[in-house]
Amino acid sequence: MPVWVRGAEEAWLSGPLFRSQKLAITALGNSASTGTQGIEGEIAYFESFDALVAAPDAQIKGKIVFVDHKMQPTQDGSGYGYYGRGRFTGPNVAAKKGAIAIVIRSIGTDNHRNPHTGVTNFEAGVKPIPAGAISNPDADQLVRLWRRPMPARSDAPPLIKMKLILTPQNLGTKQSGNVIADVPGRDPTASPVIIACHLDSWDLGTGAIDDAAGCGIITAAATHVMSAGQPRRTIRILWAGAEEVGVFGGKAYFDAHGKEKHAVALESDFGADRVWRVDFKLPDSAKALSDRIAAAVMPFGVVRGKQPASGGADIGALVQAGVPAIDLAQDGTRYFDIHHTPDDTLDKVDPAQLRQNVVVWTAVLAILANSSDTELP
Numbered sequence: 001m002p003v004w005v006r007g008a009e010e011a012w013l014s015g016p017l018f019r020s021q022k023l024a025i026t027a028l029g030n031s032a033s034t035g036t037q038g039i040e041g042e043i044a045y046f047e048s049f050d051a052l053v054a055a056p057d058a059q060i061k062g063k064i065v066f067v068d069h070k071m072q073p074t075q076d077g078s079g080y081g082y083y084g085r086g087r088f089t090g091p092n093v094a095a096k097k098g099a100i101a102i103v104i105r106s107i108g109t110d111n112h113r114n115p116h117t118g119v120t121n122f123e124a125g126v127k128p129i130p131a132g133a134i135s136n137p138d139a140d141q142l143v144r145l146w147r148r149p150m151p152a153r154s155d156a157p158p159l160i161k162m163k164l165i166l167t168p169q170n171l172g173t174k175q176s177g178n179v180i181a182d183v184p185g186r187d188p189t190a191s192p193v194i195i196a197c198h199l200d201s202w203d204l205g206t207g208a209i210d211d212a213a214g215c216g217i218i219t220a221a222a223t224h225v226m227s228a229g230q231p232r233r234t235i236r237i238l239w240a241g242a243e244e245v246g247v248f249g250g251k252a253y254f255d256a257h258g259k260e261k262h263a264v265a266l267e268s269d270f271g272a273d274r275v276w277r278v279d280f281k282l283p284d285s286a287k288a289l290s291d292r293i294a295a296a297v298m299p300f301g302v303v304r305g306k307q308p309a310s311g312g313a314d315i316g317a318l319v320q321a322g323v324p325a326i327d328l329a330q331d332g333t334r335y336f337d338i339h340h341t342p343d344d345t346l347d348k349v350d351p352a353q354l355r356q357n358v359v360v361w362t363a364v365l366a367i368l369a370n371s372s373d374t375e376l377p
């Protein structure tokens with residue numbers, strides 16, 4: 001995996017009408033360094049990622065881009081893809097248009113002074129620029145200052161500038177790893193059920209919700225199924241490495257095992273809050289199987305979804321290649337309050353909701369691991 005490590009991270013707003021205002025900032029993964037002296041520049045404000053994409057280069061060249069657009073919470077977490085573009089590709093877009101740096105409003109739904117980190121990627125041939133995220137309250141303050149009326153004099157200094165010090169480093173390619181365990185099934189000819197989570201987490205917190213909880217949930221479920229008697233199919237547990245920086249573990253698993261037959265794939269990577277919906281992407285032969293699963297999880301408050309399961313990052317390549325998938329969708333209403341922040345700590349895990357996850361996963365896994373070859377590949 002390519003290894004990028006955080007350095008100093010500080011930022012201030014300054015202007016002729018107010019004292020310097022310190023910002024709660026963190027660097028995005030793969031950010032370039034400003035150097036220890038930092039950089040200072042005028043701000044080019046964009047109310048959304050789309051506005052940044054639409055802007056002419058002249059509006060951006062030599063400036064520090066700021067992308068606003070506060071992420072809204074949703075139960076299914078679907079806002080992440082939409083709002084997340086500001087982080088995933090905003091820095092690449094800003095770099096191509098000649099920005100000296102980019103700072104985004106955190107991709108998060110809380111109102112605490114915790115910036116949310118996460119990976120960003122620059123296209124080959126695009127020189128990376130310093131890229132950071134500020135907390136939501138700091139972004140609110142920046143916007144208030146930005147919206148102050150400009151003085152009438154055309155030679156007046158800009159009302160708001162940003163000073164930025166980010167000194168991360170790239171350390172080159174280092175070894176990461178997956179951990180794979182099998183609960184052996186009693187039928188050696190049956191293909192395995194694969195369940196996945198990821199072992200790595202962002203450095204600001206401890207990774208309790210992203211994704212220690214997921215690893216705990218799937219491991220507990222596999223243990224419960226194993227304790228109830230040997231299942232027909234092997235249960236393969238994939239504790240993937242290096243997910244956060246680009247799904248390197250999931251890709252490595254696919255490269256090594258993608259040609260082997262898998263009955264079905266599931267992933268837990270959305271915190272520890274309760275499972276509320278089950279989605280399927282199964283062959284037609286599994287109609288009765290999906291009905292059995294929906295009935296088994298119904299007593300725990302889980303409804304049957306209408307959309308096909310999409311899998312998850314670490315099983316993504318398998319699902320793309322046609323392996324059937326089931327999603328046990330968790331309540332994401334508060335997930336992005338904590339995601340990739342210093343607040344991702346064990347006290348945020350609600351034991352009652354964690355237990356509901358384990359119960360639901362155990363019920364589903366027991367059915368899948370004992371399914372027949374006429375139902376799943």
Ligand SMILES: [Zn+2]
Nearest residue numbers: 198210211269
């Ligand atoms: Zn994760």
